Amino acid sequence: MKLCVIPGDGIGHEVVPVAVGVLQAVLPGLQLVFADAGWEEFCRNGKALPERTLAAARECGAVFFGAVSSPMQLVEGYRSPIVQLRRELGCHANIRPTLSLPLASSRNGIDLIIVRENTEDLYVGDEQSDGEVAVAIKRITRKASLRVARSAFELARNAGRQRITIIHKANILPRTDGLFRDCAREVARDFPEIAVDEMLVDTAALRLAQAPESFDMLLAPNLYGDILSDLAAAFGGGLGLAPSLNLGVAAAIAEPVHGSAPDIAGQGIANPLAAILSVAMLLRVWWQRPELALRIEQAVRATLLDGIATPDVMSPGVTTQHLARVVIERIRQQ
Numbered sequence: 001m002k003l004c005v006i007p008g009d010g011i012g013h014e015v016v017p018v019a020v021g022v023l024q025a026v027l028p029g030l031q032l033v034f035a036d037a038g039w040e041e042f043c044r045n046g047k048a049l050p051e052r053t054l055a056a057a058r059e060c061g062a063v064f065f066g067a068v069s070s071p072m073q074l075v076e077g078y079r080s081p082i083v084q085l086r087r088e089l090g091c092h093a094n095i096r097p098t099l100s101l102p103l104a105s106s107r108n109g110i111d112l113i114i115v116r117e118n119t120e121d122l123y124v125g126d127e128q129s130d131g132e133v134a135v136a137i138k139r140i141t142r143k144a145s146l147r148v149a150r151s152a153f154e155l156a157r158n159a160g161r162q163r164i165t166i167i168h169k170a171n172i173l174p175r176t177d178g179l180f181r182d183c184a185r186e187v188a189r190d191f192p193e194i195a196v197d198e199m200l201v202d203t204a205a206l207r208l209a210q211a212p213e214s215f216d217m218l219l220a221p222n223l224y225g226d227i228l229s230d231l232a233a234a235f236g237g238g239l240g241l242a243p244s245l246n247l248g249v250a251a252a253i254a255e256p257v258h259g260s261a262p263d264i265a266g267q268g269i270a271n272p273l274a275a276i277l278s279v280a281m282l283l284r285v286w287w288q289r290p291e292l293a294l295r296i297e298q299a300v301r302a303t304l305l306d307g308i309a310t311p312d313v314m315s316p317g318v319t320t321q322h323l324a325r326v327v328i329e330r331i332r333q334q
């Protein structure tokens, strides 16, 4: 088994190495290939995603990506390497779970997964403006909609999930969102054991805010999925604990939801749990080793139950390194 490790920028350098340490505690034979990407790499070598990083990612199939910084203004030649990497590796589904954790900042009773289409919708970035009128293309295809729906239903089947809620706004956008919904319904016929319902995205936002525990899985087009999953992340204890997996046919990228956090980078206090829980997703979904994923997740839970966490969620907090060391200790005690 091989893993391409891309720490990126900022706290990526802090959370990625310790999460790799946790992964090695359950998978000692893992081979690691380290590679560079991001803003620092762009400043050094003029490329945010160098060819050799892309080649290493392709070769390994499994990728662990930390976070990168993106400038707020347009910089000639700079493109977000994670967006490019997802595209190059054909990672068509973004999977974002939210789980209640034993923390004051987390809400009880939640165990939901949002599956977001990862390649099209308004994210094709096809915009035009003459200064008076600006237009953006919302592109939805049958192919991408069927593909992400299939991944979502397969995930539901493997994870023993009961229900998928299709998110759309087909009352206003019957052609685009209607197509997405119809494709999801078509795929659903192959999974009779999984219940299906649908909800308008605005209603879903309200319902997520009011009763997040009432959801099992949500399947959404790109933009709605982006927004709803950040909302859901708030219930899991915040950005420092929100994991994700970008899933494709030939590759998967584990990636904490947070960015490079320049405000705390270099202080050794970044929360590594989002990164740690992301590699657990790689174990469960990509490498099909759910029993190893569970060991990591149980160790994380045990650590939090002991009141040990970084300052973003606990006071007084411990350092990134200390927290990861405790998680590894808990794994060894299992």
Ligand code: NAI
Residues within 6 Å of the ligand: 011, 015, 066, 067, 068, 069, 070, 071, 082, 239, 240, 241, 257, 258, 259, 260, 261, 262, 263, 264, 269, 270, 271, 272, 274, 310, 312
């Ligand atoms: P951010 O996620 O980096 O930080 C938002 C806030 O959450 C900050 O106060 C930060 O300290 C805190 N935070 C985030 N992760 C944390 C962790 N693991 N432990 C403790 N606290 C944590 O988002 P922001 O500030 O909007 O963006 C900063 C940079 O990151 C920008 O350059 C942005 O472009 C980039 N970014 C990259 C992403 C990626 O690589 N996928 C995703 C989001 C932002």
Ligand code: MG
Residues within 6 Å of the ligand: 226, 227, 230
């Ligand atoms: Mg987002």
